[in-house]
Amino acid sequence: MAIEKLKKIWLDGQLVEWDEARIHVLSHTLHYGLGAFEGIRAYRRADGRTAVFRLREHVQRLFDTCKLIAMQPEFTKDQVCEASCELLRANGLTEGYLRPLVFVGDGTMGIYAPDNRIRTAVISWKWGAYLGTTALEKGVRTKISAWVRHHPSIALAKGKIMGQYTNSVLAKREAKIAGYDEAILLDLNGHVCEGSGENLFIIKDGKLITPPLSSSILAGITRETVLQLAREEGIPVAEQLITRDQLYLADEAFFTGTAVEVTPIREVDDRTLGEGKPGPITTRLQERYFDVVKGSDESHPEWLTLV
Ligand SMILES: Cc1ncc(COP(=O)(O)O)c(C=O)c1O
Known part of the structure; x- marks a missing residue:
């Protein structure tokens, strides 16, 4: 871009x-x-x-x-x-x-x-939809990266530290060259961490699950926003470790981030998630997120700084 x-x-x-x-x-x-x-x-x-x-x-x-x-x-x-x-x-x-x-x-x-x-x-x-408007509407195809997310003894995942992003760039390039939209990185133990520049959520049996902050993930501000909105919507939430097989068997999944906003994930490693299109909980949270950031929902004035 x-x-x-x-x-x-x-x-x-x-x-x-x-x-x-x-x-x-x-x-x-x-x-x-x-x-x-x-x-x-x-x-x-x-x-x-x-x-x-x-x-x-x-x-x-x-x-x-x-x-x-x-x-x-x-x-x-x-x-x-x-x-x-x-x-x-x-x-x-x-x-x-x-x-x-x-x-x-x-x-x-x-x-x-x-x-x-x-x-x-x-x-x-000026920046439009990071992964494109089709991604927001239809969801993205993802690949679990051969690159492993930072080990906590080597890097400081809670920081947006410039040099650490070579790991993200390598994962993103690998995914794009292989024909996918985005990479998902696991930690050394095989637990799901996040995308190259976004946090990850799955939905299983009506419950929203995302890796805990003790994982090698950035403490995403959109992640925290979506957790809050989900609680307000009465959706049960859990911050717990997610394995690769749990991700493959998720009913729905999505990325969150300032750049990607709330982007549905429709495929992981060529396995279709749910119906292969944004599911009902993802759609609800995505709508709520855009309503809050774009102002038709005025429930969180504390999140806004008027220019
Ligand atoms: C590695 C990584 N994870 C997650 C996120 C999402 O964080 P936020 O929602 O605060 O933009 C970002 C983007 O800043 C990121 O670079």
Whole structure:
């Protein structure tokens, strides 16, 4: 998906011209991958106003990621929140995606570079359905990856740490080259973790099940949103380990994520799930999610930051 050039990018406290937001090739993060990022969506709501969905929670997770990798941003959480809204306004974006980054600048080379400046950026762009609108309507075909999700002694799955995403890129490429839409990664014990950039849910006998936070998964903000909406809908929920065979035998399954929103999974490893189309619980939760983020359901004003 090519990105359409907009006017401004927020870099280290200032709005700069899109083409002027440059960094040096000696930037430490470019070499070693230590850095934090986020992905946030803003929606144009039914009443015409623009609201960022769960901005504070995303910025909190950005700072949590920084804590995991012992990196101190130069800016506060409030400043990053304000920068995000300011950027949307400056770019005239009523709907779109925000990508905050915290990374290590240039100066010293080598693994240990404690004095390099910690840079902060926020980028925004227009982004439609991540896996396409057909994916949202009909569901996606998935493949269990040959790549294993991060072991907790090797990586910090609770962080959106840039370098860790090579694992996701390898899994995604493998799935796409083999003709599937998305990858599903297991842990070393064979338990289902998540997609390359999304959390995973299954439905079995009317119960909604997703791996617990103690698994090697990102603590997805959409995951948490959907768990909350499911409880409100009276759907029984459980956070428990899922095996590959439980996934194959699920009645329904779906991905959640800021990018994929709520995307049904219709196939895993060439096995059709349920009827091979979005099931009733997936459809209900997907509708509820879009109603909440797009504003026809006003039950969660605490999740919205008006721009
Ligand atoms: C690996 C991974 N899992 C899950 C998610 C979903 O998280 P969220 O719902 O907070 O966007 C993402 C996206 O940020 C991700 O990169």
